[in-house]
Amino acid sequence: MIQIEKLRKTYRARGRTVTAVDGVDLRVREGEIFGVLGRSGAGKSTLLRCVNLLERPDSGRVVVDGRDLSTLSGAQLRAARQRIGMIHQHFGLLSSRTVAGNVAFPLEVMGVPRRERARRVAELLELVGLAEHAGAYPAQISGGQKQRVGIARALAGRPRVLLSDEATSALDPQTTGSILELLRGLNRELGLTILLITHEMEVVKRICDAAAIMRDGRLTESGPLAELLTRPGSELAAGLFPLPESGAVRPGTTVADVTFVGEAADRPFVSTLARTYAVDVNILGGAVEQVGDLRVGRLRIELPGDPDANAAQLAHLREAGLTVEVHGRDTALEGTS
Amino acid sequence: MTWDELAPLLRDATLETLQMTLWSAVLTAVGGLLLGVLLVLTERGGLLPVPPLNKVLGAVVNVGRSLPFIILMVAILPMTRAIVGTTIGTTAAIVPLTVAAVPFYARLVETSLREVDPGVIAAARAMGASRRQIVGKVLLREARPGLVAGLTITVIALVGYSAMAGAIGGGGLGDLAVRYGYQRFETGVMVATVVLLVGLVQLVQTLGDLVARRLTHR
Numbered sequence: 204m205i206q207i208e209k210l211r212k213t214y215r216a217r218g219r220t221v222t223a224v225d226g227v228d229l230r231v232r233e234g235e236i237f238g239v240l241g242r243s244g245a246g247k248s249t250l251l252r253c254v255n256l257l258e259r260p261d262s263g264r265v266v267v268d269g270r271d272l273s274t275l276s277g278a279q280l281r282a283a284r285q286r287i288g289m290i291h292q293h294f295g296l297l298s299s300r301t302v303a304g305n306v307a308f309p310l311e312v313m314g315v316p317r318r319e320r321a322r323r324v325a326e327l328l329e330l331v332g333l334a335e336h337a338g339a340y341p342a343q344i345s346g347g348q349k350q351r352v353g354i355a356r357a358l359a360g361r362p363r364v365l366l367s368d369e370a371t372s373a374l375d376p377q378t379t380g381s382i383l384e385l386l387r388g389l390n391r392e393l394g395l396t397i398l399l400i401t402h403e404m405e406v407v408k409r410i411c412d413a414a415a416i417m418r419d420g421r422l423t424e425s426g427p428l429a430e431l432l433t434r435p436g437s438e439l440a441a442g443l444f445p446l447p448e449s450g451a452v453r454p455g456t457t458v459a460d461v462t463f464v465g466e467a468a469d470r471p472f473v474s475t476l477a478r479t480y481a482v483d484v485n486i487l488g489g490a491v492e493q494v495g496d497l498r499v500g501r502l503r504i505e506l507p508g509d510p511d512a513n514a515a516q517l518a519h520l521r522e523a524g525l526t527v528e529v530h531g532r533d534t535a536l537e538g539t540s
Numbered sequence: 541m542t543w544d545e546l547a548p549l550l551r552d553a554t555l556e557t558l559q560m561t562l563w564s565a566v567l568t569a570v571g572g573l574l575l576g577v578l579l580v581l582t583e584r585g586g587l588l589p590v591p592p593l594n595k596v597l598g599a600v601v602n603v604g605r606s607l608p609f610i611i612l613m614v615a616i617l618p619m620t621r622a623i624v625g626t627t628i629g630t631t632a633a634i635v636p637l638t639v640a641a642v643p644f645y646a647r648l649v650e651t652s653l654r655e656v657d658p659g660v661i662a663a664a665r666a667m668g669a670s671r672r673q674i675v676g677k678v679l680l681r682e683a684r685p686g687l688v689a690g691l692t693i694t695v696i697a698l699v700g701y702s703a704m705a706g707a708i709g710g711g712g713l714g715d716l717a718v719r720y721g722y723q724r725f726e727t728g729v730m731v732a733t734v735v736l737l738v739g740l741v742q743l744v745q746t747l748g749d750l751v752a753r754r755l756t757h758r
Contacts, residue, residue, distance in 0.1 A: 255666055284668035295663030298758050299681050308677065309667040340757040356667075366666075 204364060204396040205231040205254060210263035212249050223249040224260070225420030231413070233363075236390050236397040238407040240439070241417035247400040250417065251368050254398065255287045256280060268363055285313050288357030288395075292369035294349040296341040302352050303328065303337040309359040327355040331385065347378035354385065358393075365389075367399035371406060379403075383410050404442045408494050414439055428495050429464050433526035444501050446488055452530050457506045457513045458487065462526040464499050472523055473504070480516050482506055541726055549716060550732055556630050556711035557740070560702040564637035565695045571642040572694070573687070575601065576649025577675060587661075587671050604643035609701050612640050613708060633710030637701055645694040652686030653679050685756040692748025696741050703737075713737055 207229040214221045223246040231237040241247045252258040254265055256272050265272045272283055296305050303324050310320045328334045331351040341349055350370060357365055367386070371379040387410045389395050400417075401407065407414045407428075415425035416439055424431065424439060432440045440462070452458045463472070477484050489502035506513050510529050520527050575597065581587050582594040607615065613636040617627045620635040656679055664678045680687070703714020713733045721730025 257662060257665055281668040281670060284666060289666040291659055291663055293659045295659045297660055297682060312667055312669045312673055342758050
């Protein structure tokens with residue numbers, strides 16, 4: 204649905220050239236919620252603004268819904284933008300217009316006749332649960348309600364793609380939850396493809412199907428959540444599902460992090476392992492959590508004997524469809540702390 | 541001087557002041573908005589960046605604002621003649637009043653437009669709005685309270701400037717005050733004109749505040 208190829212964007216600031224986006228490739232499949240996670244200054248906002256060409260990339264291609272936007276300009280580009288919804292961290296509402304007036308704005312831009320506009324606005328406000336606030340001004344409603352207005356407005360042109368620029372970053376955790384739920388619902392009911400950027404791991408954890416980490420203008424890892432979670436050394440996995448600092452591995456023991464996703468999470472692998480090999484399995488830490496639609500668990504276990512002596516046991520776990528990361532003798536494996 | 545003598549003088553002078561102020565206010569509103577929008581659009585990073593044009597416009601505005609009104613009035617006499625066919629009288633005074641007030645208001649317009657949340661402009665662009673739509677539906681509309689407040693200040697400045705229009709036969713309350721109150725020591729005339737001028741300024745300010753408040757939804 205969204206395809207980004209070798210995207211580069213640089214700025215000139217005080218004589219210096221700053222590379223905000225440095226050769227990014229990204230693919231968001233239809234009906235997917237894709238999250239780009241990164242600290243501020245990582246270039247994720249620029250990346251997002253390149254998708255609807257609010258920023259014109261220096262080079263590379265942006266294809267949305269089969270159209271190469273980077274070749275468009277003027278009226279064609281504006282028409283294409285009308286088919287791409289966007290929501291913003293600070294909502295971007297017109298303070299001089301009511302809630303209904305704000306939702307009507309994109310329809311006016313598109314030249315929708317007045318009567319149809321009113322009908323569509325009512326429909327959209329109903330969809331986001333703001334029907335009774337139609338006549339209020341943005342200053343009179345809460346942050347969460349403002350973002351709902353933003354979402355209703357973004358959906359006015361019946362877009363198939365929604366871009367979300369830190370949409371929940373200015374909201375409290377509870378409101379964030381309700382907005383994320385709304386986005387998840389729209390994604391499911393309307394088949395809306397969502398590309399979002401955020402600095403909150405929680406957002407990725409709650410609604411994303413796939414995610415990427417952005418740092419210094421590049422994506423350092425990227426993929427479906429289920430795959431990332433079981434990828435050894437994945438930074439995203441560690442962030443989504445942190446385990447406590449492991450400390451040093453005791454001599455003569457093997458410490459391993461075992462990650463299980465989906466069905467594998469339902470099998471009692473620890474007792475199976477203990478019974479089959481007659482070993483004492485010591486659990487050092489772990490948790491089972493919901494990440495998006497997935498049930499994910501991770502356990503840090505300790506087995507007697509060094510890793511060489513436990514080769515068969517570790518192989519057994521891997522065969523059972525679990526991801527096993529063995530800690531080194533001296534230091535904890537990178538990415539698991 | 542009796543009231544019967546004074547009343548028609550005051551009435552005519554008030555009408556002349558109103559005529560000069562209102563006409564130049566209308567022309568200034570149009571010209572100032574146009575120039576102010578251009579200043580914001582053409583700046584570097586604006587919606588229609590043309591930095592050289594922006595520099596020229598900025599310089600023109602600064603020249604217009606730095607000239608004392610009495611000098612400007614005389615300096616543009618040829619232009620006044622070209623536009624209204626005469627250089628004296630109330631109508632002739634409207635030209636220099638407008639020329640002086642347009643750059644003044646343009647700067648106030650510029651300031652108001654700059655205060656519009658850039659996030660709202662970005663949102664409008666993301667929705668596929670054209671430049672014209674952004675100027676009309678976002679910039680001018682969002683800045684309305686500021687634009688009205690700025691126009692109020694400008695109109696009050698125009699009332700003040702119009703007092704000097706007597707110098708080119710424009711008439712008005714200021715002229716009346718100078719000719720009767722100052723030159724002929726008619727204190728009564730002086731007091732009456734001052735009272736009328738103060739009342740007029742109060743009226744404009746009150747009206748401006750009312751409209752600006754009505755338009756504010758922050």
